[in-house]
Amino acid sequence: MLLDGLGVAVAESGRFTAYGLSRLRQTELFARLPAERRFDIEVVSQVLPFRVNDFVLRELIDWDAPLEDPVFRLTFPHRDMLAPRAFEAMAALLRAGAPRAETERLARSLRAGLNPHPAGQQTLNVPELDGNPLPGVQHKYANTVLFFPSAGQTCHSYCTFCFRWPQFVGAEDRFSAKDSAGLAAYLRVHPEVSDLLVTGGDPMVMRTHRLAGYLEPLLADPGLAHVRTVRIGTKSLTFWPHRYVLDEDADDLLALFRRIVDSGRHVALMAHVNHWREMESPLFAEAVARIRATGAVIRTQAPLLAHINDDAEVWATLWERQVNLGMVPYYMFVERDTGADQYFQVPLERAARIYADAVRRVGGLARTARGPSMSCGPGKVEVQGVAEVRGERVFVLRFLQGRRADWANRPFFAAYDPSATWFDQLRPAFGEPRFFFSDEYDAITGRTPLPPEAGV
Ligand SMILES: *Cc1c(COP(=O)(O)O)cnc(C)c1O
Numbered sequence: 001m002l003l004d005g006l007g008v009a010v011a012e013s014g015r016f017t018a019y020g021l022s023r024l025r026q027t028e029l030f031a032r033l034p035a036e037r038r039f040d041i042e043v044v045s046q047v048l049p050f051r052v053n054d055f056v057l058r059e060l061i062d063w064d065a066p067l068e069d070p071v072f073r074l075t076f077p078h079r080d081m082l083a084p085r086a087f088e089a090m091a092a093l094l095r096a097g098a099p100r101a102e103t104e105r106l107a108r109s110l111r112a113g114l115n116p117h118p119a120g121q122q123t124l125n126v127p128e129l130d131g132n133p134l135p136g137v138q139h140k141y142a143n144t145v146l147f148f149p150s151a152g153q154t155c156h157s158y159c160t161f162c163f164r165w166p167q168f169v170g171a172e173d174r175f176s177a178k179d180s181a182g183l184a185a186y187l188r189v190h191p192e193v194s195d196l197l198v199t200g201g202d203p204m205v206m207r208t209h210r211l212a213g214y215l216e217p218l219l220a221d222p223g224l225a226h227v228r229t230v231r232i233g234t235k236s237l238t239f240w241p242h243r244y245v246l247d248e249d250a251d252d253l254l255a256l257f258r259r260i261v262d263s264g265r266h267v268a269l270m271a272h273v274n275h276w277r278e279m280e281s282p283l284f285a286e287a288v289a290r291i292r293a294t295g296a297v298i299r300t301q302a303p304l305l306a307h308i309n310d311d312a313e314v315w316a317t318l319w320e321r322q323v324n325l326g327m328v329p330y331y332m333f334v335e336r337d338t339g340a341d342q343y344f345q346v347p348l349e350r351a352a353r354i355y356a357d358a359v360r361r362v363g364g365l366a367r368t369a370r371g372p373s374m375s376c377g378p379g380k381v382e383v384q385g386v387a388e389v390r391g392e393r394v395f396v397l398r399f400l401q402g403r404r405a406d407w408a409n410r411p412f413f414a415a416y417d418p419s420a421t422w423f424d425q426l427r428p429a430f431g432e433p434r435f436f437f438s439d440e441y442d443a444i445t446g447r448t449p450l451p452p453e454a455g456v
Contacts, residue, residue, distance in 0.1 A: 039091070051157055207249055305344045
């Protein structure tokens, strides 16, 4: 492997080099961090998955001040990502030189306490085909199906806040499908599905022929004409723009996008971008231009995160630069209630204020991101803001998507709570006992028997 002066791999064949902890330890960069920070990284990465690639390491992090750098904070573990007792327990094992089996046993039990499968995704969203659960597919909202191809269940780099973190730590309860035959059979009998969302992990870690192997059979299937849009969720646009420019199969990938566009479908690359600092390399702009030239649209989304982008100015700059390059901001998410959520959470009231302040700073075309939005059990709930209704302070909320399609776009109210960070902490406003959807939701989740007229 060819190394640069910092001990970081130089891409020779257009492939990225992944850095887990052991390879990271061999770099000059790691040695530059203070010893206590290095130990913190060792401890936390026993529990939460850690990985970067050579490009993120070399090009996106400012190593003159790494601890304040947003991309460093995005990718490197911090001790406060674990509860103090959990951190101390793991630190004690490492200091004592405990065997791998012992640290792994503790890591497993700590992970189990981090709500690895939020919003009922393992029990409520897994569809059935001929009476059997269909692996690697989730269907929560009538019009959109998620597909998790097994070859795409890793990522260029693991973001410390990523709600998909369980996909990266153990194979047992991972979502993944080895091919798209089951998906095709399912979609054929679900004409209500217009949107296919290919996700992971990151589908763009796959070689083009692999991705094509999953997608081409769907395009050719005359029974799937109702699937009008294909979205691909990815972090690669900023973390490995080479994928679209320099990788040996980059041109094949763009040709694949073009074929899907030519089949009459909308192709959206759903790019995950947390901070404008990720967008500064010339390679990034080139990747964007090449993708756009295929007819695919790049839409962007990201969660609002303490320590990284909880600042209206950062979002305003992010959205403006994206629009400038021809991308379309799509969602601002609220950090989900999983993994290191305690570290990243921002109170909902503050999140709504950051969103509003950011929107006010930009022109209309950069105001297209909806949010801040919580992907919770009942649906996607947008926090529109805080209002006062006849003397009572309330959160104004609306469903962007509902587990029942007819909940979508319904406004509703929750009692104001300045410290609430997630949906399950909210109570109905005006002293009402239940939200408008609570009975139906309980019936869907099996918490109460179905009323006879509720066709779920
Ligand atoms: C966000 C999300 C979707 C996509 O919803 P759109 O409104 O189509 O953007 C689909 N499935 C799940 C489970 C989601 O969380």
